[in-house]
Amino acid sequence: MTRLAQGMVMVLLGAAALSVTVTSQTYLNYVREEFRPFLVAAGVVLVLLGAVTVVLDLRSAHGDDTDTHGHSHGHDHARAPAVAWLLLLPVAVIFVVAPPALGAYTAATADQAAVVESAAADEFDAEFPDDGPVEMKLREFVVRAWTDEERTMAGRDIRLAGFAMPNPEGEGWYLARLQIACCAADAIVNRVLIENQPEPPEDSWWTVTGRWVEPEGSLQEVRDHRFEVTEMTAVDNPPDPYE
Known part of the structure; x- marks a missing residue:
């Protein structure tokens, strides 16, 4: 997983947290109402951090693609373990099929x-x-x-x-x-x-x-x-x- 992908995952995780707290009451299926402000705050932080990571990586990639003489060369961004992609699973579950309340x-x-x-x-x-x-x-x-x-x-x-x-x-x-x-x-x-x-x-x-x-x-x-x-x-x- 590249740094760009890490940033996108953070944005998606933050968006998932905001989608179940700001635009709906789905979060009540999982936690008490008092936890809403904390979930909203966590969602905002994740979206901002993810967005900053994406922007910085894109700028770095643009700077690395061309040297001072105009010659292009390859580059390799820092990578996280492939298991990090599993972070997308809760995002997919919430966006595709939100788990119902316990019954x-x-x-x-x-x-x-x-x-x-x-x-x-x-x-x-x-x-x-x-x-x-x-x-x-x-x-x-x-x-x-x-x-x-x-x-x-x-x-x-x-x-x-x-x-x-x-x-x-x-x-x-x-x-x-x-x-x-x-x-x-x-x-x-x-x-x-x-x-x-x-x-x-x-x-x-x-x-x-x-x-x-x-x-x-x-x-x-x-x-x-x-x-x-x-x-x-x-x-x-x-x-x-x-x-």
């Missing part, structure tokens, strides 16, 4: 959030509105179901949103949502078990309204908290698929 396949093997995190129910708003369903993130619902000993969700209409995920170990299906700390690589899953509605297509997104099925025994001994659905509405995939 049911990843959720089936990911750790359950409520088991591994230390959040408690009192982290969330303690009061519920008097009328209408309570809008909750799946994370809040799951954490409350496992930790709220006062069982404040019992008997309340609750609205959740997530994607459909099969239950390979029994009846019913899961409404799930992946939670990330910084990027898709550290994803953990929040999920509730639904048994009173037909299983929709895998990875399809839904808003469901219903009630928590309050367990008889200890909250912590429940493997999957159940949700009894009274209304389901299909929705488009959200721009930010993670919690």
Whole structure:
């Protein structure tokens, strides 16, 4: 790979970073929203460095082609290892087929959030509105179901949103949502078990309204908290698929 090619690769990498952050929200499939400024800055730096490298190499090539007497001669630019061309692979993937957000396949093997995190129910708003369903993130619902000993969700209409995920170990299906700390690589899953509605297509997104099925025994001994659905509405995939 010549220095000219190195500069072009940097420009393409920078352009790829900018294309998924400035002109679209594709970056949300891979990282949290807070990382956008850093991705934009990295993209700008790569484009500028690449452009400078290309310009300097072209000027150097023009100067080397002709000596002071007008005679042309060959020259050899510094070269990088051929493996450096592999840097073009992520560029090609983003420009040709941008990888989608993680979904049911990843959720089936990911750790359950409520088991591994230390959040408690009192982290969330303690009061519920008097009328209408309570809008909750799946994370809040799951954490409350496992930790709220006062069982404040019992008997309340609750609205959740997530994607459909099969239950390979029994009846019913899961409404799930992946939670990330910084990027898709550290994803953990929040999920509730639904048994009173037909299983929709895998990875399809839904808003469901219903009630928590309050367990008889200890909250912590429940493997999957159940949700009894009274209304389901299909929705488009959200721009930010993670919690």
